[in-house]
Amino acid sequence: MQPFTRHTGIAAPLLKDDVNTDQIAPVLQSRSLKEDYKTMLFHRARQREDSSEDPNFVLNKPQFRPAGILVTGHNFGAGSSRESAVWSMLANNIRVIVARSFADIFRENCLQNGLLPVVLEADDADAFTARVVAVDGKAPFTVDLLAQRIAGPGGPDIAFAIAGADRMRLLEGLDDIGLTLKHMAEIVNWEQRAAAAQPWLQTARDSR
Amino acid sequence: MPRTLFDKIWDSHLVGQRADGRDLIYIDRHVLHELHAHHAFAQLEKQRRPVHRPDLTFAVQDHTIATKPGRDDSTNPSGTAFLRAMREGARKTGIRLFDIDDPEQGISHVVAPELGIVLPGATHAVPDSHASTVGGIGALAFGCGTSELTHILATQVMALKRPKRMRVRLDGRLGAHVSAKDVALRLIAELGVAGARGYAVEYAGAVIAAMPIEQRMTLCNLNIEMGGRSGFVAPDDATFAWLVGRPFLPQGALWDRALEYWHSLATDADAAFDREVALDCGTLEPQITWGTDPSQVVGISGRVPEPAAIDPSRRAAAESAFAYMGIKPGMPLAGLPVDRVFIGSCTNSRLPDLEVAAAVVRGRRVAEGVVAMVVPGSTSVKREAEAAGLDRVFRDAGFVWGESGCSMCAGSNGDRGEPGERCVSTTNRNFENRQGPRVRTHLASPATAAATAIAGRIADVRQLLSGVA
Numbered sequence: 214m215q216p217f218t219r220h221t222g223i224a225a226p227l228l229k230d231d232v233n234t235d236q237i238a239p240v241l242q243s244r245s246l247k248e249d250y251k252t253m254l255f256h257r258a259r260q261r262e263d264s265s266e267d268p269n270f271v272l273n274k275p276q277f278r279p280a281g282i283l284v285t286g287h288n289f290g291a292g293s294s295r296e297s298a299v300w301s302m303l304a305n306n307i308r309v310i311v312a313r314s315f316a317d318i319f320r321e322n323c324l325q326n327g328l329l330p331v332v333l334e335a336d337d338a339d340a341f342t343a344r345v346v347a348v349d350g351k352a353p354f355t356v357d358l359l360a361q362r363i364a365g366p367g368g369p370d371i372a373f374a375i376a377g378a379d380r381m382r383l384l385e386g387l388d389d390i391g392l393t394l395k396h397m398a399e400i401v402n403w404e405q406r407a408a409a410a411q412p413w414l415q416t417a418r419d420s421r
Numbered sequence: 422m423p424r425t426l427f428d429k430i431w432d433s434h435l436v437g438q439r440a441d442g443r444d445l446i447y448i449d450r451h452v453l454h455e456l457h458a459h460h461a462f463a464q465l466e467k468q469r470r471p472v473h474r475p476d477l478t479f480a481v482q483d484h485t486i487a488t489k490p491g492r493d494d495s496t497n498p499s500g501t502a503f504l505r506a507m508r509e510g511a512r513k514t515g516i517r518l519f520d521i522d523d524p525e526q527g528i529s530h531v532v533a534p535e536l537g538i539v540l541p542g543a544t545h546a547v548p549d550s551h552a553s554t555v556g557g558i559g560a561l562a563f564g565c566g567t568s569e570l571t572h573i574l575a576t577q578v579m580a581l582k583r584p585k586r587m588r589v590r591l592d593g594r595l596g597a598h599v600s601a602k603d604v605a606l607r608l609i610a611e612l613g614v615a616g617a618r619g620y621a622v623e624y625a626g627a628v629i630a631a632m633p634i635e636q637r638m639t640l641c642n643l644n645i646e647m648g649g650r651s652g653f654v655a656p657d658d659a660t661f662a663w664l665v666g667r668p669f670l671p672q673g674a675l676w677d678r679a680l681e682y683w684h685s686l687a688t689d690a691d692a693a694f695d696r697e698v699a700l701d702c703g704t705l706e707p708q709i710t711w712g713t714d715p716s717q718v719v720g721i722s723g724r725v726p727e728p729a730a731i732d733p734s735r736r737a738a739a740e741s742a743f744a745y746m747g748i749k750p751g752m753p754l755a756g757l758p759v760d761r762v763f764i765g766s767c768t769n770s771r772l773p774d775l776e777v778a779a780a781v782v783r784g785r786r787v788a789e790g791v792v793a794m795v796v797p798g799s800t801s802v803k804r805e806a807e808a809a810g811l812d813r814v815f816r817d818a819g820f821v822w823g824e825s826g827c828s829m830c831a832g833s834n835g836d837r838g839e840p841g842e843r844c845v846s847t848t849n850r851n852f853e854n855r856q857g858p859r860v861r862t863h864l865a866s867p868a869t870a871a872a873t874a875i876a877g878r879i880a881d882v883r884q885l886l887s888g889v890a
Contacts, residue, residue, distance in 0.1 A: 230738065231614055231714055235852040240833050244485070244499040246459055246506055257854050288615040291648065291714075292850060293831070294550040296457075296567040317618055317650050318550060318564055325568035376582075378441030389568065390470065392439055393576045399437040400473075400578055403447055411433075413671035413679045414449045414543055417477050420672045 215327040216386030220308045221355040222281025224345045224365070225271050232285055233292035234319060238301045250297060250304035272305075276350030282309040284345050290319025299326045309356045311363070313338050324379055325389060329358060331373050344368055358384060423689035425586050426655050427621045430561045430686075434544050436578050443580040449543040450477060450560075451573050452529045453516070455500075455507035456484035456833060457548040461571040462510035474577045475515040479538055482507060482521050483528045484833045488796050488823030494521065497835045514574075527799025527825045530554035530642065530767040535801055537667025541656035541683045546573055550645045551767050551849065556653030557638030558660050559686055561621070563650055584651065585695035587620035588688075591628035593703030598882045600777070601636035602769060602847070602866035604628065605643035606708040608700055610718035617649030620696065623688060624654045628702045634663040635771040642768045643849055646715040655687045707882060710851045710864040711754055712742035717851075721869065721881045724753050745853055746861050747843070754863070754879050760842040762793040762874035763856070764867050765823070766830035769847035770798030774867045775806050779814040781871035781882055787819035788877025794836070796823040820874070829856055845873040 238250075239257050254272070261267045271277050283302070289312040290298060299322045302310070310323070311331045323330045333341055344367035345354070354365030358380060362370045381387070408415040424432075436445040451474075453461070458480060465472065472478065485500030486492065494501050504521060511518035519526045525536060529547050533539040534555050541559035546552060552564040563579060573579060591604060609616070622644055629637065637654045644652030654660075661680060664670060671679045707721040717739065719725065727750045731739045743749065748757070764770070764778050775797065787793045795815050797803035803825050806812055812822045829836045830848040837857030838844050844862050847870050851862040863879065872882035 230734070233714075233850075233852055235831075235850070235855050239854060240831055242499070244503070244833070246502045257858070262859070288618070288648065291614055292550065292852065294548060294564045294566050296460075299566075314615065314618070316615070316648060318566060321569065322566040325566065376442075378443065382441055387441075389580065390468070390572050390575045392441065393445060393572065393578060393580055396437050396439065396445055396578075397576070399445070400447070400576060403436045404577075407447070411679070411682060413540065413675055415477075416671075417450060417479075417538060417669055419668050420670070421668050 214325070214386045214388065217308065217327050217329050217358055217383040219355060219357045219359065220281055220329070221353050222308070223277060223279050223350045224282040224284050224311070224354045225277040225280035225350070226342060226345050227271050227283055227285045228342065230286035231288045231291050234290055234295050234298040235292055237290065238295055238297040248297060250301040253297060254301035254305050274350070280350070281306055282311060282354060282356060283307050284311045284342060287313045289315050291316040294318045296322045296325070299323055299328050302328055311341065324382060327383060327386060329356065329383060331356065331363070331375070333371065333373060337371050337373070340368065341371055423692040425688045425692045425694060426623060426653070426686055427561065427586050430542055430544065431583065439580055444583055445578040446544060446581050447578050448546045448573050450479070450533065450539045450545045451577070452533050452538070452545070452547045453478065453480040453570065454484055454529050454547070454549065455482050455503040457567045457570060458510055459503065459506035460567045461574055462506070462514070464571045465574060470575045472514045472516065472574045477577065478516045478574065479533070480507060480511050480516050480518040481529045481532055482519070482526060484827045484831070486521060486826040486834055488826050488828050488834065488836055490824060492521065492824055500834055523800070524804070525799065525801055527801065528767045528770065528827055531771060531798035531802065534558050534638065535667065535799060537664060537670035540670070540679070541660060542686045546579060551642050553644050553650065553652045554638050554642040554767050556641030556644065556651065557634055558664065559653055559656030559683070561651055561653055564645060584621045585619055587617060587622045587649070587696040587698065588694045589622055589624050590626040590697065590699040591624065592626050592699060592701045593628060594631065595628060595702055595705065598868050598886070599705050599707055600866045600868065601632060601639040603705055603708040604700070604702055605640050606710065606715065606718045606864065607705055609643065609647045609716045611700065612647045612698065614646065614714050614716045615648040617644060617647040617652070620649050622649045622652040624652065629654055630657070633773060634660060635773045638771065639768055643715070646849060656683050707866060707869045709754055709869060709879065711746065711748060712739060713745055713851055713853050714738070715849065715851060715864060717742055719754060721755055725750050727751055755881055757843065757879045758877060759791060759845050759873055759879060761838050761844040762791060762870050763829040763844060763846040763848065764794070764870050765796030765798065765828050766848040767798065767827070768849045769867050770796060770802065772802050772805050774847070775802070775811050778867040778871035779811045781868055781886065782818045782820070782875065783814050785818055785875045787874045791874055791877050792821070793819065793874040794821040794823060794829065796828040797825045800825045818875070832856055845870050845879060
């Protein structure tokens with residue numbers, strides 16, 4: 214996994230609640246095993262009904278095309294568990310999402326891929342959003358995971374909280390499976406205990 | 422100390438704690454599907470990591486599979502590569518696959534309980550957000566992403582943060598033609614689309630005690646639509662009776678032992694929950710969504726809300742939903758003409774769902790101009806429905822009778838509506854463009870969907886059946 218320490222980039226305001234993964238990474242008519250995640254990101258939201266580009270969609274605006282930070286509302290990433298929602302962000306060089314809250318599965322998928330999910334509480338979120346809107350892509354913000362701060366035009370640094378373990382995993386780009394495999398002896402041990410105590414859990418055979 | 426059922430299942434599956442503080446929870450049954458599995462197989466191959474417990478892992482073809490009779494790998498051309506990659510991956514890793522031509526193929530959330538693959542008190546994972554459908558038989562399930570799926574294949578555990586505990590008590594007795602779907606939609610409307618985020622939800626109360634197992638699955642299926650990853654019902658005698666004879670269950674003396682254990686799976690009397698919610702279901706009428714998220718719900722006799730009646734923080738979303746859905750505040754939904762009706766998906770495609778719909782449809786005709794479709798949740802359900810003559814009832818009425826799969830729920834298999842169409846659907850998400858570009862989806866129960874197909878307009882099944890329509 215790509216580690217995350219600090220990112221400096223344009224912050225794009227997508228000021229909505231409950232943006233779901235169907236919107237972020239829509240199912241397109243033709244699919245393949247190797248999807249074009251770059252094109253997939255907000256594919257429908259980027260277009261008008263006649264398939265032409267919608268100039269009003271935030272990521273289509275010239276100043277936000279190079280955005281690396283997406284700023285949004287409550288419950289971002291609701292809905293389907295599709296990890297393509299995260300992959301399509303990364304394919305567009307978006308490394309940070311600043312939201313008021315995240316849907317559970319989407320947030321897990323972020324941590325698995327080095328996409329930093331930052332949650333700001335109401336007052337900080339209001340202040341940061343206002344600054345992002347005011348600067349309108351003319352100057353970048355810096356999100357520093359080491360310092361747990363957001364710095365940029367229009368005001369003082371904003372501190373953010375993140376669970377220590379999640380922070381460490383992102384900073385070090387830790388291999389999640391590798392972390393767990395260190396516990397393989399415990400896993401095998403659990404299996405042996407279960408096989409004795411609840412043997413039906415350790416076999417799943419067709420009795421026919 | 423008194424414990425909740427959630428705590429009992431969690432604690433008994435706790436393998437250890439990882440350096441980052443996450444609990445390692447053993448996954449007793451893991452079911453994959455073709456849409457996401459190929460990524461995981463490719464990752465494992467690259468990392469040269471084996472599948473730890475192929476014998477506890479199963480796979481289905483459900484998301485991209487065509488529903489046309491006589492289907493094969495290429496009937497839905499954009500699914501072909503997925504079906505083949507799933508087959509190849511399952512073969513290489515020794516995972517039992519319910520393939521396109523398997524007599525027990527179907528949607529993972531339907532197949533796993535109906536074959537007895539998933540058990541009360543067992544943990545279960547699927548790379549799909551509706552995994553907790555199987556909570557209906559008392560399993561603790563987690564929907565997961567692709568990286569987590571790869572992690573489970575390699576280790577058979579998930580690295581999780583312990584969720585908080587919520588109990589939802591459903592009081593009263595459901596009226597005629599009101600089902601778990603209506604209860605769930607009302608609950609999502611009350612709690613909101615993030616109301617259960619961070620919680621494992623236990624459903625309890627008089628409504629649950631009287632609720633058939635398939636409907637409990639519908640209820641648990643929709644748990645994620647209020648943001649909850651896991652939702653379940655404590656197993657009871659109805660659960661055990663429902664399980665008897667299913668082929669992957671423990672047999673003989675082992676069944677007796679399992680049954681004895683399963684009887685202990687209940688929340689202790691004084692156990693504490695982080696949040697308790699109660700809903701009186703006694704006066705509940707059939708429910709239907711008017712908007713573009715599953716919390717935008719109204720009773721079938723109700724009206725689309727006026728903006729002033731909507732929480733200010735939700736008003737902009739409502740206004741945008743009015744426009745997308747082509748509706749106006751204050752108008753009744755009943756009577757709105759529809760183009761399409763879909764009965765199916767992991768939410769509402771089990772045999773009793775089809776029986777309810779068939780009872781409404783029997784002897785009637787789908788309204789002129791309406792495309793109506795029934796897609797059974799598994800090939801087993803389809804076979805049983807056909808043995809009971811339900812396929813004839815639907816076909817005679819003008820419904821399309823499909824082969825099993827996820828179909829129009831997410832449209833991953835090419836089954837979609839045409840732009841601008843209005844569709845009443847028994848599925849779980851009314852998101853914009855989900856059932857096809859610009860398709861307007863109203864979520865409802867199988868009974869409401871069937872009545873709507875007959876009336877050609879959004880209909881109150883109670884009126885249709887009493888001849889008042």
